[in-house]
Amino acid sequence: xxGNASGEEQMKMQISSCSLSPAVKSRLTAAGFHFLxxxxxxxxxxxxxxxxxxxxxxxxxxxxxxxxxxxxxxASGGGGVGGAxxxxxxxxxxxxxxxxxxxxxxxxxxxSQLDATLGGGLPVGKTTEICGAPGTGKTxxxxxxxxxxxxxxxxxxxxxxxxxxxxxxxxxxxxxxDIAGAVVKHCALLVEDDEQRVAMTTFSVETILSxxxxxxxxxxxxxxxxxxxxxxxxxxxxVRCHDYVELLAELHLxxxxxxxxxxxxxxxxxxxxxxxxxxxxxxxxxxxxxxxLAQQLxxxxxxxxxxxxxxxxxTTRLRGGQSQLVPALGESWGHAPTIRLLLQxxxxxxxxxxxxSPGHPGATVQYQITSDGFRDADQxxxxxxxxxxxxxxxxxxxxxxxxxxxxxxxxxxxxxxxxxxxxxxxxxxxxxxxxxxxxxxxxxxxxxxxxxxxxxxxxxECS
Amino acid sequence: MGCWFPSKTVGGGNAPLTLVSTRHYIVKRRRRxxxxxxxxxxxxxxxxxxxxxxxxxxxxxxxxxxxRDVLIMDWDQLELHPRIxxxxxxxxxxVRTVLCxxxxxxxxxxxxxxxxxxxxxxxxxxxxxxxxPLPALLxxxxxxxxxxxxxxxxxxxLLRGGLPVEGVTELSGESGAGKTQLALQVCLSxxxxxxxxxxxxxxVFISTEDSFPVRRLQQLIRGQSCLRSDVPPWxxxxxxxxxxxxxxxxxDLASLQECVSRxxxxxxxxxxxxxxxxxxxxxxxxxxxxxxxWLERNRQLLTFxxxxxxxxxxxxxxxxxxxQVTDVFSSSDSLGSSSSTGTLxxxxxxxxxxxxxxxxxxxxxxxxxxxxxxxxxxAPRRLQVVFAPHLARGGRGAGVWREGVRGLIETA
Numbered sequence: 001x002x003g004n005a006s007g008e009e010q011m012k013m014q015i016s017s018c019s020l021s022p023a024v025k026s027r028l029t030a031a032g033f034h035f036l037x038x039x040x041x042x043x044x045x046x047x048x049x050x051x052x053x054x055x056x057x058x059x060x061x062x063x064x065x066x067x068x069x070x071x072x073x074x075a076s077g078g079g080g081v082g083g084a085x086x087x088x089x090x091x092x093x094x095x096x097x098x099x100x101x102x103x104x105x106x107x108x109x110x111x112s113q114l115d116a117t118l119g120g121g122l123p124v125g126k127t128t129e130i131c132g133a134p135g136t137g138k139t140x141x142x143x144x145x146x147x148x149x150x151x152x153x154x155x156x157x158x159x160x161x162x163x164x165x166x167x168x169x170x171x172x173x174x175x176x177x178d179i180a181g182a183v184v185k186h187c188a189l190l191v192e193d194d195e196q197r198v199a200m201t202t203f204s205v206e207t208i209l210s211x212x213x214x215x216x217x218x219x220x221x222x223x224x225x226x227x228x229x230x231x232x233x234x235x236x237x238x239v240r241c242h243d244y245v246e247l248l249a250e251l252h253l254x255x256x257x258x259x260x261x262x263x264x265x266x267x268x269x270x271x272x273x274x275x276x277x278x279x280x281x282x283x284x285x286x287x288x289x290x291x292x293l294a295q296q297l298x299x300x301x302x303x304x305x306x307x308x309x310x311x312x313x314x315t316t317r318l319r320g321g322q323s324q325l326v327p328a329l330g331e332s333w334g335h336a337p338t339i340r341l342l343l344q345x346x347x348x349x350x351x352x353x354x355x356x357s358p359g360h361p362g363a364t365v366q367y368q369i370t371s372d373g374f375r376d377a378d379q380x381x382x383x384x385x386x387x388x389x390x391x392x393x394x395x396x397x398x399x400x401x402x403x404x405x406x407x408x409x410x411x412x413x414x415x416x417x418x419x420x421x422x423x424x425x426x427x428x429x430x431x432x433x434x435x436x437x438x439x440x441x442x443x444x445x446x447x448x449x450x451x452x453x454x455x456x457x458x459x460x461e462c463s
Numbered sequence: 464m465g466c467w468f469p470s471k472t473v474g475g476g477n478a479p480l481t482l483v484s485t486r487h488y489i490v491k492r493r494r495r496x497x498x499x500x501x502x503x504x505x506x507x508x509x510x511x512x513x514x515x516x517x518x519x520x521x522x523x524x525x526x527x528x529x530x531r532d533v534l535i536m537d538w539d540q541l542e543l544h545p546r547i548x549x550x551x552x553x554x555x556x557x558v559r560t561v562l563c564x565x566x567x568x569x570x571x572x573x574x575x576x577x578x579x580x581x582x583x584x585x586x587x588x589x590x591x592x593x594x595x596p597l598p599a600l601l602x603x604x605x606x607x608x609x610x611x612x613x614x615x616x617x618x619x620x621l622l623r624g625g626l627p628v629e630g631v632t633e634l635s636g637e638s639g640a641g642k643t644q645l646a647l648q649v650c651l652s653x654x655x656x657x658x659x660x661x662x663x664x665x666x667v668f669i670s671t672e673d674s675f676p677v678r679r680l681q682q683l684i685r686g687q688s689c690l691r692s693d694v695p696p697w698x699x700x701x702x703x704x705x706x707x708x709x710x711x712x713x714x715d716l717a718s719l720q721e722c723v724s725r726x727x728x729x730x731x732x733x734x735x736x737x738x739x740x741x742x743x744x745x746x747x748x749x750x751x752x753x754x755x756x757w758l759e760r761n762r763q764l765l766t767f768x769x770x771x772x773x774x775x776x777x778x779x780x781x782x783x784x785x786x787q788v789t790d791v792f793s794s795s796d797s798l799g800s801s802s803s804t805g806t807l808x809x810x811x812x813x814x815x816x817x818x819x820x821x822x823x824x825x826x827x828x829x830x831x832x833x834x835x836x837x838x839x840x841x842a843p844r845r846l847q848v849v850f851a852p853h854l855a856r857g858g859r860g861a862g863v864w865r866e867g868v869r870g871l872i873e874t875a
Contacts, residue, residue: 045539055545062542134818135850143852163596169630169776170822173599174623175853206600213596248562249591252584257596277819278769285563292565313819325815371855 015039018064027051028061039065101125105158107149107266107307109141110183111376113365114352118339121148123359124158124265125301127294127308127336131327132343137350137369138311139170141343142268144374145309147180149266150211152199155187160211160265163257165250167217167243167274173209180208182372213261217246217275243275244289251296258304267300271311273328287332294336310337349377541586550575551583561587611738611781612660613645614652614690617870618846621859625660626781627823631771633744635786635811636827641844641863642785645827646740647680648867649783650708651687653738659694662781664737665707667730669722672746675710686866709736716747716763723770731778738781739774745787745812761816768820784821787812811849823851827861834862834871843871 014035015028031051033039039047039061047058092100106121115121122128122145130138146164151157164171184205191197247269258264272293276286301308315328327334327342334340340356353364366377538548538558550573551561561569561583570580610624619625626632626649636642650668655661668675684704688696709730713719730736744767752760775782788809811817811824818824830843847858860871 044542059542059544133815134821135824139852164599168822169772170852171599172627172853176599178853209600210598212599214599215592215594215596245559245562246591249588252562252588253592253595256585273819278765288565289563314815316815 020061020064021057024051024053024057024061027053036065104305105156107145107158108156109374110144110148111352111365111367111374113376114367117354117363117365118357118360122307122309123339124307125305126338127297127301127310128339128341129310129312129327129337130341130343131312131314133314133325133345136343136345137367137374138343139168139270140175140369141374142270142309142311143171143176143179145266145307146212146268147176147183147208147373149307150203150208151183151187152196152203154193154195154199155190158265159263161213161261161263162211162266162268163213163215163254163261163264165215165217165247165267165269167247167269168271169216170270171214171216176209176212177205178371179373180205184208211263213257213264215250217243217250243278247272247275248289248293251293251300255300255304258300258306264304264306266307266309267297269308269310271313273311273313277313277328283330287330290329290333290336294333297336308337541590543583543586544579547573547575547579547583550579558587558590562591609657609662609779610660611649611662612652612655614648614660614867615861615869616693617859617872618861618868619660621846621848621854621857621870622825623854626783627853628662628779628781629776630822631768631775631782631784631820632823632825633784633786633811633817633821634825634827635788637788637809637829640827640829641861641868642827643676643742644679644863645846645868646742646783646785647676647683648690650680650738650740651683651704651867652691653781654702654704654707655691655694655698659691659698662737665709665730665735666738666740667709667711667727667736668740668742669711669713669719669727670742671713671719672743675712680705680708682865683867686864690866690869707735713747716751719747720763720767720770723767723774727774728778731774731780736780737778738783739771741771741782741784743785743787744817748813749787764813764816765820768817772820786817788826823854824849830860834860836862836864836869839864844868846870 015025015033018025018036020028028039028047028051033051042050042062044055044058044062047053047061048055051058053061101123104124106115106118106123108115108121130141132138142164146162149158149160149162151159153159184203187196187203188200191200254267258267276290297308297310300306312333313328314325316323317326318324325344327340334356337356338358339354339360342353342355344351344353350367350369351364352367354360354362368375368377538551541548541558554572556564556572564572566577566580566584569575569583570577573580573583575583609628610619610622610626611628612619612625613622634642634645646668650666652660653662653664653666656663683690687694687704688699691699711722711726713722727736727739731739748760748764748767771782771784774780789812791808791810811826826847826849828845828847830845832843833840834843835841841862841864844861844863845858846861848854848856850856860873861868862871
């Protein structure tokens with residue numbers, strides 16, 4: 001914030017007061033430039049042309065213009081791009097890592113079963129992939145998480161910001177407003193003490209939207225001019241084929257953005273498959289790029305302490321005469337995410353399966369998508385499935401599993417709280433209460449959910 | 464914001480362009496004194512000359528924008544040390560390929576130091592991105608929350624206002640379910656001004672199956688005053704509906720691709736059209752390929768859907784694709800599309816490859832029985848939302864009447 005203010009002031013500065021050689025300054029003023037703000041957004045070649053200075057001098061000018069910004073960027077990681085240049089991490093013992101990890105909050109999903117299975121929600125600092133066929137709720141879960149990460153700290157949330165990279169064009173504000181409205185309403189019902197009351201004054205749909213930073217890949221004009229000229233059958237090859245380049249470009253620049261926004265706790269890419277599945281004739285190139293991208297994501301997640309959530313499409317694989325639904329982008333991509341979550345339909349039920357996670361047992365839980373967002377499946381209202389199939393048995397077992405792990409989770413929270421207690425007496429205590437209560441909260445939300453649905457005209461399920 | 468095009472791409476003088484929006488450009492023109500530019504807002508105006516290339520008009524000078532060169536950005540435009548620029552020129556890399564090469568490879572290729580490579584990558588990435596991350600609150604203005612009404616308040620309510628303006632909407636169903644009827648109706652409703660749910664432009668109807676049902680369209684046009692009682696009659700009579708429905712026939716895949724990549728963009732760029740209907744996508748993709756050619760089919764399908772996506776997002780134009788259905792033999796229904804209506808065991812055709820490309824999937828069913836309205840009777844239909852990022856799963860009954868498709872008021 002302060003850095004921004006000083007940047008603004010600097011923009012009002014006169015060129016004559018800059019640390020530039022007098023010759024350059026006089027040329028700039030002769031060309032009609034008086035304030036630094038007039039130089040912003042110009043490319044060096046234009047400054048060269050307009051003021052008649054050399055390219056090198058033009059670069060110096062631009063560096064002077066952006067002095068404030070670069071000084072701020074310089075403080076963290078030498079202004080370098082990519083996690084690789086952030087510098088070596090200090091070596092830590094496993095105990096330190098454990099304490100660090102336990103002090104980190106997770107992003108809860110408002111589906112208590114899923115949160116319990118994941119040990120409190122999606123972990124910050126890790127990469128989570130959500131796979132699923134179209135219409136299973138990948139985008140819904142992403143939007144839900146994007147709102148949930150902003151829940152104020154006193155409500156057990158993270159009070160963070162979020163960057164959403166939308167490659168499919170499925171980020172619809174209408175839907176985000178629905179979900180945000182439901183979360184705000186839910187929090188308003190939970191208010192107990194003054195701190196929460198104060199937090200609620202600023203926690204509104206508007207603030208939620210202003211804390212979601214949106215990157216839209218593949219929209220806007222620019223490419224409109226790129227009509228194909230040659231008359232081969234493949235249509236306008238340059239139109240969307242460079243989407244992935246845009247995504248790569250964005251990922252190069254995101255570390256800088258994240259260091260400017262230290263409150264960002266979540267980065268969503270919905271979906272990573274979309275740009276990479278079009279126009280890739282050469283699969284080895286794709287694999288290489290995806291591997292690089294995975295490395296960037298992991299580096300960003302750890303260095304900026306951000307939860308990465310990426311969605312992936314499903315594809316059909318033929319193996320031994322049998323077709324099978326598997327996540328897209330190939331085998332090697334499967335190593336990139338820490339946690340892989342598979343969303344699927346089974347008859348009329350929606351099931352979420354954890355099928356890769358180093359820290360949690362594989363489990364299947366039920367969920368539903370209501371007009372308010374991603375929620376627990378309502379057991380009571382669930383119609384009995386017509387033919388009992390294997391997966392329903394599995395899911396029952398999964399629920400039992402998840403309950404156990406929830407208990408385990410609470411234990412570990414308490415022990416973590418015990419450690420923290422010694423450091424920060426009161427605050428730590430409240431934290432641990434909240435994280436334990438987080439599960440209760442989301443149960444309540446499910447109950448509240450049922451309530452509001454009855455009052456509203458029937459239950460609407462979104463897909 | 465925006466991007467400077469290299470001056471060489473623009474004919475008629477050294478005039479770089481800055482993009483402001485889909486339809487506006489800022490043109491900077493060099494004046495007689497070197498280094499001084501004259502700028503002006505340039506609007507895309509149809510060039511009435513005989514050429515087929517998109518041409519842009521600006522205060523009397525015609526700027527022709529060449530296709531390929533636009534994307535090859537010039538290194539000179541980037542904020543880089545001349546040393547870095549010359550090094551990267553030497554190894555003949557374009558701005559976009561630099562981003563696809565890993566940093567160590569780039570270092571090796573260009574012989575630059577590590578920090579120089581990082582600078583190079585940052586500069587290239589900045590040139591390729593359109594804008595820095597924007598708060599969603601701000602993008603509320605950018606992203607149009609506009610919806611295209613389907614012409615019936617009951618169905619619009621199901622769709623929360625109508626079809627999303629950006630994105631591919633699929634409407635599938637068995638033959639005789641009323642898909643084409645609804646599509647024709649949308650072709651007319653798009654022509655109304657925005658306060659009546661339209662987009663104030665025409666529609667292009669790409670027909671791949673049958674000949675275009677001209678008679679039915681005429682009948683629907685005559686029925687508009689009956690269907691749209693919310694619109695003042697003088698407005699309906701002032702609209703020249705049939706002149707603004709452009710019909711394209713595509714009998715094979717090649718002509719379909721040609722149509723989507725050439726003729727439709729021209730119509731869109733001229734602002735004549737703001738709705739693309741494809742009736743149907745399935746027909747050609749299902750007939751032109753043998754079962755063993757599925758890999759090639761998927762490739763073609765992706766190319767086609769990429770083009771539709773591009774059109775939709777580029778010109779913020781709704782794209783409505785009509786799809787056929789296919790029977791499901793196995794009971795495992797991964798897409799969950801046929802579950803809710805019980806007896807129905809069909810799912811939209813073209814499989815997962817296509818389903819991944821669709822933003823909103825609607826299905827239409829023809830049900831047993833009859834419903835009547837006044838002196839007319841119709842088989843009841845049902846319009847169902849299968850998935851959409853912003854819609855609840857649910858459906859509405861509907862009937863096809865002389866004046867068009869209308870939702871039925873739900874009883875109990």
